[in-house]
Amino acid sequence: MEFQDRNAGEEEFSQAIIENLFLLKDGSVVMGCHVVCGTVHRGDRFYYVDCVGRECFAVTVADIAVPKVGSVEKVSAGEENARQAAIKVAERVIGKVHPGHMLQSEPEEVIYKEAPGWDAITECFEKRYPDQKIPAHFGCYASYKPDEMGPLDGISVYNGGDYFHFVTYGLSELYEKQNGNPERSGYGFELTLKLKKEGLENPALEVRHICSLLQMIAGITVNNGHQFTPGQFLAMGQQRGLDAASKSAITGFITKEDDIGTVESPFGKVQLVQLIGVKAEEIEQMKNKTMTPAQLAEILKDGLTDYKR
Structure with missing residues (x-):
């Protein structure tokens, strides 16, 4: 042609x-x-x-x-x-x-021929999912705001069998050392999430919607400097569900360390902080200090975000 x-x-x-x-x-x-x-x-x-x-x-x-x-x-x-x-x-x-x-219609310069920080994260997930060398991946325009670049360079999605396992790229240093702290890469963490497949009416739409949510949550760190660590809760400020159709009871998240653990990047440590979807009443309990995020994480032992819960 x-x-x-x-x-x-x-x-x-x-x-x-x-x-x-x-x-x-x-x-x-x-x-x-x-x-x-x-x-x-x-x-x-x-x-x-x-x-x-x-x-x-x-x-x-x-x-x-x-x-x-x-x-x-x-x-x-x-x-x-x-x-x-x-x-x-x-x-x-x-x-x-x-x-x-x-x-x-015009080319762009290839600036980064190597991405050691990116590769370190990917290597950890390839050990968990050795048969998935090319996972589903979404770039920085998979954003919660139409046509607007998100703060993350990318999000990969691995098939965990009963769930989709998401991991972000962009809150740690991916290409070169910049922050001056040899012990910590970038903000020191990346976000993960495990979305339960059972009950999803449109899995492809929900996967993309989670990518959008991760871009938005990453923006909290990039714009405000908030450090996500295990043992926190995040109220998203809405009563409607966080699924694409806004039908679920999930309106916020708690955090725990992903069971893959901490990535030893050439640029420092990267903790994988997993988000777990929680209900509005559970958010209220944590606000009122009648339950802690750690206690709720023990109840939700599988760590899955389940829209049918």
Whole structure:
């Protein structure tokens, strides 16, 4: 297939957020995208970028489809279907592309060819899940605010059998040492969460929604400096459930140390702090000091966030 390089001259800058992925039977990948600026044409060469300076490679737009119309020659930001464009790429990129990353008409510089802190976290999870070398992963645009980059560089999701096991990347130092404390990497922790699968009406939607919540909670640390440690509770300030449909009784979290433990990163220690979903009445008990987070964690021994509890 021939492609058109629209990166130079008078052509406008074009960019689309990858919101989900679909693998076709022939091994090709279709990306569900929101075109946020410019225009994507069939035959264009675009660049896949992760927005944090680790990945940038060219892909060819093999086809574009939009709801109720089907295949189209182009789709532009601001059009009715710009939020629901299905973009098929010609290259075999399964395992190399992730939701929350970008397609754009200009390349970005690869700044970080190595990420020792990132790799240290991944190695700990690969020991727990040795058959999952390519877990589901969501980039920094898998955010609770539409089209806004979240504070985390990424979130990986491992299949724990009865649950999905989430881990964040971005609250510790991933690429280089910066904070001057050799004992602690970044803020000294990353967040994890185990979401129980049983009872989920739309697992894919709930996984993405948890990623959004983790971005929001990480923002509490990045914006306010709050240090999450085991033995705390977090009231999310709402009475409706934290699931995507707001139907569950889960309205907040307690924290404990993830059973994977503490990561020994080249940049210092990274404690894995696990969030466990709790009910409004349990939040009130902890506020009134009739129960502690540690006591509740003993009751919720499996450590799962269970929307049907």
